[in-house]
Amino acid sequence: MLGAITSVIDGKPEAARSALICLLAEGHLLIEDVPGVGKTMLARALAASIDAAVRRIQFTPDLLPGDVTGVSAFNPIEREFEFKPGAVFANIVIADEINRSSPKTQSALLEAMEERQVTVDGHTHLVPHPFLVVATQNPLEMEGTYALPEAQRDRFTMRISMGYPDARAETLMLRQRETVNPLESVRPVVTTHEVAELIVAARHIHVAPAIEEYTVSLAQATRAHPDLKLGASPRATLQLVRAAKVAAALEGRSFVIPDD
Template sequence: MLQAVPTTSELTELVETTDQIRAGIETVVTGRSEIVGITVAVLLAEGHLLLEDVPGVGKTTLAKALARTIACSVGRIQFTPDLLPSDLTGVNIYRSQTHEFEFRPGPLFAHIVIGDEINRASPKTQSALLECMQETQATVDGKTYALPRPFLVIATQNPVEMEGTYPLPEAQRDRFMARLTVGYPSLDAELDMLDLQETADPLGALRPVTDAAQVAQHVATARRLYAAPGVKRYVVDLVTATRGDTGLRLGASPRASIQLLRAAKALAAMSGRDHVLPDDVQRLAEPVLAHRLIASTEARLSGRSTSDIVQDIVARIPLPSSSAAPRERRATG
């Protein structure tokens, strides 16, 4: 079904909102503008985000800062080995006064769900997220409940401390649109951090700049951006290349193609454009694809990570010959 590309006013409003969100987050998370930008793009693309890094670099702070900039419901989950699926989705409680069961929703019934140390939960509990992240719904005792929209899961995990953890299965990792590594801040950024947090927590001063309804409108706007056939073919070429690379045991799924294009549309919309460029795809290729791949034994022994392999693929796949989106063209939804 063909839909008109976003109007100039729609894009202007989207850019203003996302700029305010980014500015708010950057008052708390200093020196990481690229990571903040991709985080907001994942929100606009209605995906989910995995933050993977060592303790203390600001993974949870980034997630909480994003939630604070939007007037919406927020669920917080501290994953532990004894956590049950019902602790996430909710339970039915019998009310003796009415002689009926009443559903009490869990923390997953929120617009933004922050999951801390997701790999500490058992596989059974992790599996409770699969339906929620893919279908935006939860099934409890045979009854299906819709989750609020927009719906974003931001999960953190520590890749270093593996004792007492359960690595995320491939099906779970594939449901995260992007994986980001926060990394250590630069010297200047860390000095700024000391100044900001010397006497107070900057999170406490963060105020919402938008609400869930407006974010949902911007999500719909970003979906309507035009992607030329050459750009779509470029996305498919990148994903297909991962399936035949000798350095990989497992390539990216078709879901990766869909999510890479959606994320590229969101990034283009944040730049005020009504069409996607190959640059948008290249910028997101590593965050969107690398965590879905499994390196071969030979690649691991030679010290090549999946991120390295994705970068090599991006370098060798030729760009589309024509990628500009004429103003009169119409974009598919």
């Protein structure tokens, strides 16, 4: 999977690795950077490497919550309301420029991201498994953006920045992409069933009590630091351990070390 992603994203191996860790840790990824550095390309490359249901949502100021989660529509033939699933019902949801929509629409993803389900008109509908939200956003200083609610930011396992490519990678991009789109050559290398098995395997990576205490001490330190307005939540502590397990698995280890 890493090979498929890095064949599209030149010179950004850490960004590709972070995306894979979020997927296998059952988390979500937020990519924040200026326009044109490959945020959406990274999300699409990850999606293309998996034989899974993929939906892309272009967040705009007029996007409604029902467009994301789905709505109940009246069926005149059956004479009853039936649920029409929204774009969130996919294995990988690409939320492009998420901070260009209103906070109300942004919050439509909250339940799906945390509980893997959507409730509409009192009825609960499960989203597919595995489930990953890869959201991109422009810096808040950009015109026409809305800050993500703190409750939603807390549901993202990682927030990364792509950064500009180095001179070598940018020159290579000019040569390779003049006549062909690298995404067209990416083929699925795993199925959703195989991804689910990898997730289960990552859960069984051993975490020693000393590592657990170290993780908690890190979270506690952020809550007591005078320069931080808001420290890490218990959810963040849990996600840190899950990500560390996946990082250990990617290194071929059956146990977590502090460097993970």
